[in-house]
Amino acid sequence: MKILVVGAGAIGGYFGGRLAEKGEDVTFLVRENRKNQLLKTGLQIKSIHGDFSVTPKLMTSEETGELFDVVLLTTKSYQLNGAINDIKPFVGEHTMILPLLNGIAHVDELIQAFGDEAVLGGLCFIETTLDSEGTIVQSSPIHDLLFGERSGNKSERILKLQAAFSDTRASFRLSENINQDMWHKYSFISALSGVTTLMRAPIGPIREQEAGYRTIDTLLKEISMVMKKMEAPIKDNLPQIQLEKMMEMGHSMKSSMQRDMEKSCSTEVDHLQGYLLEKAKQYQLNVPVLDAVYTNVKVYEKQL
Structure with missing residues (x-):
């Protein structure tokens, strides 16, 4: 699957980095300053689950072109409106939107922007931060990402996504009751x-x-x-x-x-x-x- 991770900060950088480590086709949508930093340093993860570094695929919102199979949305809630506008050029008819934001109000905003069918349920449990050099530092045992159809169905697309997320050095888990x-x-x-x-x-x-x-x-x-x-x-x-x-x-x-x-x-x-x-x-x-x-x-x- 072609995976677009919105943001390469503490959350997006960690989970997107673990998917890239596994060998998935991951692109990070970032701001110009973060792009320049990552071009110099690479994406660096320091974690009790294993360190990792990679030269990531990067793009900014000014770039256009390809559509993605899934968009991993890892922004803060106050960045949501900007993120919605940024990802619209990369969202096609069958693109899945997987939000990892805290709270619940963002779900309705995403449905309004992309339609009910496009929006999955998702959340993560992780303690992670960026240090002064832009390195992702993850120091606790928990690094869980839960996802699923909001209907609770094990659809064909969600099973494909489960396969793409499997066998990474982070806990990606398909939930049967993601709403709860x-x-x-x-x-x-x-x-x-x-x-x-x-x-x-x-x-x-x-x-x-x-x-x-x-x-x-x-x-x-x-x-x-x-x-x-x-x-x-x-x-x-x-x-x-x-x-x-x-x-x-x-x-x-x-x-x-x-x-x-x-x-x-x-x-x-x-x-x-x-x-x-x-x-x-x-x-x-x-x-x-x-x-x-x-x-x-x-x-x-x-x-x-």
Whole structure:
């Protein structure tokens, strides 16, 4: 398959690099500055699962021509509109769009742009970053990418995609219930990013405090309450499942939103907590911790 990876940053560079390492036909759609950097250094991955470097196939949005079988969308939510415009010339009638963005609101935007049939479900779990040299540094055991038809069907095209993704040095897994997986990830990342940004600390020190533990628990329950009102396909005991998962996380684990704030970067708070807060107001639900989380990050953004 011809695979277009939108972005060669921490997420796209890692998973796209692993596919290139396997020998798949991977092209990275990047900005001019990143293109120039990669032409000099190559795509460099440093990982506990094995280091890898390659001179990647690169293109910018100004280039036109070929269509791709699948587009791996790895941008931040606030970059989505630009990314949609950038990939339109490369999307054909049978192109699959596989988004790895956090949250859920982007799915409707992609459907509006490319049609319901084109958009797959997808998500990833990985802790990775770019260092000052543009090298992708991945240091935790988890490097999972889940994908699937939003209908849950094992279609011919999804099985072909599964074959293309198989036997890589990363965990690409076909999900039979990708919609539920996406909502569960949305709940988890909203809570994790929420408490770590609110407390300005990794998850370990927060959960060790009695009030910190209660804050995590309350936020998870608020998020699930909103999602149930939205009739999202989540499990009834999701807050307990995810609370247990957070208790098992590494003591020093930080959320990507927390890392963005530490770097004085923009955040995805509107796409994550903001979207849930809008729904809570629509359904007249009382969500004080979610409200505090959102307000905290918006105050930070006003100071950028």
